[in-house]
Amino acid sequence: xxxxxxxxxLLGLINGSFYALLSLGLAIIxxxxxIVNFAHGALYMVGAFAxxxxxxxxxxxxxxxxxxxxxxxxxxxxxxxxxxxxxxxxLDNIYGLLLTFGLTLILEGLFHHQYGNSGKSYPVPxxxxxxxxxxxMFLPLYxxxxxxxxxxxxxxxxxxxxxTKLGSYLRAxxxxxxxxxAFGINVPLLxxxxxxxxxxxxxxxxxxxxxxxxxxxxxxxxxxxxxxxVVVIGGMGSILGSIVTGVGLGLLEGLxxxxxxxxxxxxxxxxxxxxxxxxxxxxxxxxx
Amino acid sequence: MTSPPGIxxxxxxARLGIITPGRKRVFFAAMALLGLALPYVVYPVxxxxxxxxxxxxxxxxxLLGYTGLLSFGHAAFLGSAAYVTGAVVKYWxxxxxxxxxxxxxxxxxxxxxxxxxxxxxxxxxxxxITLGFAQMIYFLVVQLxxxxxxxxxxxxxxxxxLGLVSLEGNFRMYFFVYAIFLLGFYVIYRTxxxxxxxxxxxxxxxxxxxLSLGYDVDRYKLVAFVISAGLAGLAGSTKALVLxxxxxxxVHWHRSGEVILMTLLGGMGTVMGPSVGALLVVAxxxxxxxxxxxxxxIVGSVFVVTVLAFRRGIVGEILRLARNFPF
Numbered sequence: 315x316x317x318x319x320x321x322x323x324l325l326g327l328i329n330g331s332f333y334a335l336l337s338l339g340l341a342i343i344x345x346x347x348x349i350v351n352f353a354h355g356a357l358y359m360v361g362a363f364a365x366x367x368x369x370x371x372x373x374x375x376x377x378x379x380x381x382x383x384x385x386x387x388x389x390x391x392x393x394x395x396x397x398x399x400x401x402x403x404x405l406d407n408i409y410g411l412l413l414t415f416g417l418t419l420i421l422e423g424l425f426h427h428q429y430g431n432s433g434k435s436y437p438v439p440x441x442x443x444x445x446x447x448x449x450x451m452f453l454p455l456y457x458x459x460x461x462x463x464x465x466x467x468x469x470x471x472x473x474x475x476x477x478t479k480l481g482s483y484l485r486a487x488x489x490x491x492x493x494x495x496a497f498g499i500n501v502p503l504l505x506x507x508x509x510x511x512x513x514x515x516x517x518x519x520x521x522x523x524x525x526x527x528x529x530x531x532x533x534x535x536x537x538x539x540x541x542x543x544v545v546v547i548g549g550m551g552s553i554l555g556s557i558v559t560g561v562g563l564g565l566l567e568g569l570x571x572x573x574x575x576x577x578x579x580x581x582x583x584x585x586x587x588x589x590x591x592x593x594x595x596x597x598x599x600x601x602x
Numbered sequence: 603m604t605s606p607p608g609i610x611x612x613x614x615x616a617r618l619g620i621i622t623p624g625r626k627r628v629f630f631a632a633m634a635l636l637g638l639a640l641p642y643v644v645y646p647v648x649x650x651x652x653x654x655x656x657x658x659x660x661x662x663x664x665l666l667g668y669t670g671l672l673s674f675g676h677a678a679f680l681g682s683a684a685y686v687t688g689a690v691v692k693y694w695x696x697x698x699x700x701x702x703x704x705x706x707x708x709x710x711x712x713x714x715x716x717x718x719x720x721x722x723x724x725x726x727x728x729x730x731i732t733l734g735f736a737q738m739i740y741f742l743v744v745q746l747x748x749x750x751x752x753x754x755x756x757x758x759x760x761x762x763x764l765g766l767v768s769l770e771g772n773f774r775m776y777f778f779v780y781a782i783f784l785l786g787f788y789v790i791y792r793t794x795x796x797x798x799x800x801x802x803x804x805x806x807x808x809x810x811x812x813l814s815l816g817y818d819v820d821r822y823k824l825v826a827f828v829i830s831a832g833l834a835g836l837a838g839s840t841k842a843l844v845l846x847x848x849x850x851x852x853v854h855w856h857r858s859g860e861v862i863l864m865t866l867l868g869g870m871g872t873v874m875g876p877s878v879g880a881l882l883v884v885a886x887x888x889x890x891x892x893x894x895x896x897x898x899x900i901v902g903s904v905f906v907v908t909v910l911a912f913r914r915g916i917v918g919e920i921l922r923l924a925r926n927f928p929f
Binding site for chain 1: 672674719720722723725726727729730731733734735737738741742745855856859862866894895896897898899901902903904905906909910913
């Protein structure tokens with residue numbers, strides 16, 4: 315009983331840290347580019363597949379993949395930004411959402427055609443196999459690692475954005491990109507890097523998810539819809555806010571899975587409805 | 603949101619005297635006659651599918667094209683109405699007309715609930731909220747014991763019109779569906795061209811200004827949302843009867859994306875655009891079905907190309923051509 319509860323809570327915590335990583339990337343991209351990146355879930359999936367392919371075809375293991383896969387997806391993101399998204403900045407921001415939606419369909423269709431519905435399993439890296447018995451629950455080492463490292467990456471991103479020079483450019487660009495450009499900063503490059511960084515975070519989450527979940531072409535699509543709900547609940551105004559909201563909702567999902575499993579898929583949307591009723595701007599939101 | 607490029611063409615065409623009331627009447631009469639003749643040439647079930655999706659897309663366009671609200675969850679209304687109609691006709695044995703009414707009423711009420719929550723946030727958040735609620739509806743449908751899960755709700759009888767005329771034959775069914783389409787299309791057309799529709803357009807062009815002129819913007823948005831949801835439901839209910847089956851695909855977020863594509867491709871903010879887009883997308887789904895996953899890839903590519911280079915849509919482009927070569 316207790317074992318099951320903590321098992322679900324741990325899984326919730328892991329999901330929550332993925333929500334945090336993804337909503338963080340979405341918030342950074344939206345802040346600067348004013349584009350809601352629907353392809354975020356698909357690129358998370360591509361990140362997981364990239365890791366699996368590297369292992370399957372080239373024998374490249376987990377640790378290099380943890381670095382290489384986000385790098386590759388980041389490059390791909392830079393390509394998307396340079397060739398397509400760039401043309402949409404002057405337009406209404408629904409076009410950005412629609413373009414990235416189209417990209418999602420393309421990516422999912424291609425991977426589904428190549429690899430079908432069946433999931434690919436990815437082995438847990440050797441150094442992180444096994445686990446510790448904490449008395450009230452068994453803690454698999456790999457899952458603990460995922461939670462710790464995701465949160466570390468989240469906080470590192472927060473630190474870079476709030477405390478470094480590069481981050482100050484990003485924040486300035488979010489306020490007023492034209493003024494920043496007038497000061498001699500290469501703003502178009504900043505846009506490219508920001509998009510690349512945001513989707514690299516998604517790919518990073520994808521690699522970490524690979525040993526826990528099966529790698530499938532559809533793994534990103536439900537996730538992105540939940541992450542959208544997380545973003546609505548938390549508001550995109552604050553980075554720490556998205557981290558807290560993401561982790562909190564993941565835990566809530568885990569708890570629901572323990573109490574009443576059928577509701578676990580919808581509980582986030584119920585919370586979204588409640589937040590819209592009582593605090594429409596979002597828990598940490600600034601805009602009305 | 604500013605006015606979509608398609609509508610700018612429509613406005614210019616009206617200004618230059620390319621679209622006149624007389625020409626409009628001739629055009630719509632010709633279209634209506636064409637609709638009567640088509641089933642003698644083209645497979646009726648395909649046509650009925652197109653009509654349902656055209657009604658769905660036109661209802662969606664009332665929101666996106668005329669009010670400036672991007673709903674990313676319209677499949678929830680289409681699909682849930684299909685399931686409700688399917689269930690009351692199949693399990694309760696209700697007559698066809700009541701089945702349609704039940705599905706439409708359900709979608710209308712669902713539209714009221716989702717709409718009143720979603721309009722509390724503006725812009726891109728509105729899209730994310732509607733997407734979220736639609737996903738919730740999807741999971742509820744999957745979990746319902748009578749919905750048939752992955753297989754969908756099968757074996758929905760078409761019944762008899764007014765208890766007299768059997769609708770089992772595709773030919774009769776076509777004319778019934780055609781009448782429903784014309785009714786729905788007329789409601790949308792009247793809504794767009796009513797004073798109410800003009801306020802909707804004012805909200806799309808400049809919401810703060812509409813607000814400062816004393817219009818209760820949220821109420822207008824909500825009413826538009828509810829009308830749109832109800833008509834999307836009517837389309838879904840009809841579709842369930844046509845195919846005799848309510849499918850999980852009609853509640854899935856892919857369908858919500860597809861209706862956006864139909865509207866965008868045909869020309870958002872134009873009266874005929876969504877129907878043209880529906881014809882193309884349904885034809886694509888139908889004739890390319892053998893390609894399997896490539897259909898998804900093609901739909902995605904059409905999306906990307908349309909957004910990047912073809913934002914006026916087909917009807918918008920035709921109007922632009924007509925402006926350059928006036929007749």
